[in-house]
Structure formats: C-alpha cells, structure tokens
Amino acid sequence: MKKRTQLIHAGISEDEQTGAVVVPIYQTSTYKQEEIGKHKGYEYSRTGNPTRHALEVLIKDLENGYAGFAFGSGMAAISSVMMLFQSGDHIVMTDDVYGGTYRVISKVLNQFGLSVTFVDTSDEQAVEQAIQANTKAIYVETPTNPLLKITDITAISEMVHKHDLLLIVDNTFNTPYWQRPLDLGADIVLHSATKYISGHSDVVAGLAVVCNESLAERLHFIQNSVGAILGPQDSFLLLRGIRTLGIRMEAHEGNAGRIADYLTKHPQVSRVYYPGLATHQGHAIAKKQAEGFGGMISFDVGSASKADQVLKKINYFTLAESLGAVESLTSVPARMTHASIPKERREALGITDGLIRISVGIEDVDDLIADLEAALQD
Numbered sequence: 498m499k500k501r502t503q504l505i506h507a508g509i510s511e512d513e514q515t516g517a518v519v520v521p522i523y524q525t526s527t528y529k530q531e532e533i534g535k536h537k538g539y540e541y542s543r544t545g546n547p548t549r550h551a552l553e554v555l556i557k558d559l560e561n562g563y564a565g566f567a568f569g570s571g572m573a574a575i576s577s578v579m580m581l582f583q584s585g586d587h588i589v590m591t592d593d594v595y596g597g598t599y600r601v602i603s604k605v606l607n608q609f610g611l612s613v614t615f616v617d618t619s620d621e622q623a624v625e626q627a628i629q630a631n632t633k634a635i636y637v638e639t640p641t642n643p644l645l646k647i648t649d650i651t652a653i654s655e656m657v658h659k660h661d662l663l664l665i666v667d668n669t670f671n672t673p674y675w676q677r678p679l680d681l682g683a684d685i686v687l688h689s690a691t692k693y694i695s696g697h698s699d700v701v702a703g704l705a706v707v708c709n710e711s712l713a714e715r716l717h718f719i720q721n722s723v724g725a726i727l728g729p730q731d732s733f734l735l736l737r738g739i740r741t742l743g744i745r746m747e748a749h750e751g752n753a754g755r756i757a758d759y760l761t762k763h764p765q766v767s768r769v770y771y772p773g774l775a776t777h778q779g780h781a782i783a784k785k786q787a788e789g790f791g792g793m794i795s796f797d798v799g800s801a802s803k804a805d806q807v808l809k810k811i812n813y814f815t816l817a818e819s820l821g822a823v824e825s826l827t828s829v830p831a832r833m834t835h836a837s838i839p840k841e842r843r844e845a846l847g848i849t850d851g852l853i854r855i856s857v858g859i860e861d862v863d864d865l866i867a868d869l870e871a872a873l874q875d
C-alpha cells in the first residue's frame with residue numbers, strides 16, 4: 498500500500514459492530530463483563546478504549562512499528578517513555594531539543610535519578626563521546642525546533658546498536674508522511690500529535706510507537722500504570738486529522754519552499770533556516786532520510802525590536818505557540834517556546850532575540866509572501 502492510500506485505509510477504518518465507516522467516539526469508562534474476566538477485549542478505558550485503540554493501530558501502521566500508544570499530550574508521551582529507564586541511568590539528548598523536553602528531563606526526571614548529557618547530535622563523534630557506562634538511550638529530535646538542525650538517524654542507529662542502547666526519535670516535525678525513523682533503525686518514535694498529526698489546532702495529544710513486543714509490553718504497562726492516556730474524543734479528532742495528513746504535508750511543504758526562497762533573497766533577513774535549502778546544514782542528510790522538508794522555517798531579522806515590528810505588522814501569521822496546523826503561525830522562540838531555556842544556553846545554540854519561527858500553513862502562498870513583504874518593510 499502506498500503512503501497516501503495507507504493514510505486512508507490503514508489501521509481500523511470502520512466500526513465492526515455497526516458498519517459505520519469511521520470509528521465512533523466510544524465515550525465510555527468501563528465495559529460489561531459477561532462473567533468475571535470474560536469480556537470483548539476492553540475492561541476499563543485507562544487500560545484500553547476502542548477509539549483510542551483505532552488511533553494506536555493507525556499510528557503503528559504509519560510508522561511501520563510493532564505497537565502504538567496515545568497519550569494526553571506530547572509531553573505525557575515523552576515522560577511515559579522516559580519511565581522505561583531507572584534511577585542511575587543516563588541519556589544522551591539533542592541539545593536544541595524542544596523546550597518542554599529539556600524542562601522535564603532537567604527539572605523533573607532528574608529528581609528521580611535520571612541524568613542527561615545534551616550534545617549536538619548532528620555531530621556523531623560528539624554523540625559517541627557522550628556515551629557513558631550507564632547510558633541507556635540516545636534521544637534525537639530531527640529536524641530540531643527552531644533551528645531545523647538535522648541528525649543522521651541511520652548513523653546514530655548504527656552507533657546505538659553497537660553499544661546496545663535504545664534510539665528514541667521525536668518525529669513531530671516531519672511526521673511519518675515524510676520520515677519513518679523505525680525504518681532507519683530507531684526503536685521508539687515520539688510525536689506531539691498536537692502539531693501536524695492533528696493539523697487543526699484543536700487538540701493536545703501525544704503518540705509513541707515502539708519497534709518490538711518487549712518494548713510494547715513495557716510501555717503499555719507504564720501507560721496503564723501512570724494513566725496519561727488520550728481520551729476518546731481527542732483520539733477521534735486525531736483519526737480524522739490523519740486522513741488528510743498527506744495532502745496537508747504536501748501543501749505545507751510547497752508553501753514553505755517558496756517562502757524559504759523568498760526570505761533568502763530578502764535584504765532584512767540575515768539568516769534562513771529551512772532543511773530544503775541547499776545551503777542548510779544537514780540538507781543532504783535531510784534529503785536522504787526524509788521524503789520531504791516540512792513546513793517549518795526560522796529566520797533572523799537581527800534584533801528583538803525588528804522581530805517585534807514584523808509580528809505587529811503581520812496579518813495571516815497568528816502569533817501563537819504551537820505549529821503544524823492549517824493556519825500559519827509565528828513565534829519568537831527566545832521569548833516564547835524556548836523561554837524556559839536559560840539565556841546563555843539559548844544564545845549558545847543560536848536562538849537569538851531576532852529569530853522568528855514560522856509554521857507555514859496551507860493558505861495561498863502569494864498572500865503569505867505579500868504579508869511577509871509588508872511586515873518586513875521599514
């Protein structure tokens with residue numbers, strides 16, 4: 498099955514009970530048992546729910562994994578996966594990882610004895626050097642947020658398996674439509690499904706997909722024990738969103754490519770970060786490991802005051818956190834999504850005060866470019 502067909506027909510695409518062509522919202526907490534322990538596969542909705550299950554099977558199919566799990570947010574998915582580890586374990590993590598991931602690992606999970614070393618995972622030697630005797634996993638985000646740095650998943654996976662570690666990849670920016678980390682050797686894939694998977698800025702959700710039975714059993718045990726599950730209504734919204742993931746990703750990327758080219762030529766823009774640009778660090782790897790370059794662009798306008806001006810004048814790009822929806826969004830990472838990262842660390846990473854991130858929506862690209870043109874004018 499080709500990927501566009503898979504988006505429509507993979508997973509469980511109808512309701513066996515009624516023939517309904519979409520899986521309904523099973524808004525129920527519990528299920529009748531005919532005798533003690535005799536039931537139709539569901540006992541209690543924290544453990545399993547048919548709408549959530551349909552979503553979990555679908556994302557498993559799309560990521561070509563063994564089992565999928567749906568959580569109440571991307572952070573709930575990430576935190577639950579981190580519970581696969583124990584006190585004393587160590588993880589090597591991408592340095593410009595999503596701000597919330599940095600926060601949970603360095604301010605919450607550290608309290609339980611999990612330690613982390615942040616490295617530039619696009620530098621394979623740096624990753625290898627950061628591996629310690631107690632390292633259990635390498636955690637990679639690629640492309641990263643907001644600088645769109647690219648890590649070679651295949652190269653890291655070879656290293657990971659030589660050392661008998663797990664490779665965890667946050668695939669939020671590319672989605673399985675463009676990039677399938679498990680096919681490249683990763684063990685676990687994570688998503689903030691709040692972003693492209695949902696695609697409509699109407700749900701907060703997280704997904705995880707694992708590559709084998711033993712990880713599936715362990716993660717299901719954690720999901721059921723900790724209980725950070727996704728509800729049936731939100732599961733339904735994701736099922737609905739995923740059906741159009743392909744046409745949305747194509748449209749996001751088409752628009753982003755045009756806008757990246759436009760910004761590159763603009764005299765007020767000192768730097769453009771977009772994996773589709775031949776000049777982008779990691780462009781060749783992005784081209785090799787993903788089928789598309791996505792819809793996220795960051796660009797530097799030089800100062801906080803210029804960034805403020807752009808944001809004030811811009812029309813179609815809504816100033817908001819989050820990304821990956823049909824409408825264009827913009828943010829200033831240093832003062833918004835990455836505000837929880839200390840200033841010195843932020844600047845060392847290149848997240849300057851004049852850096853603007855845009856999540857390119859699926860509006861008419863001529864309108865978006867005209868809007869940027871007017872906003873950038875002095």
Ligand SMILES: *Cc1c(COP(=O)(O)O)cnc(C)c1O
Pocket residue numbers: 570571572573595597598638642667669670688689690691692701702703
């Ligand atoms: C938003 C985001 C997260 C966190 O997901 P939530 O759904 O907001 O909890 C994790 N990783 C990346 C790359 C994100 O963009």
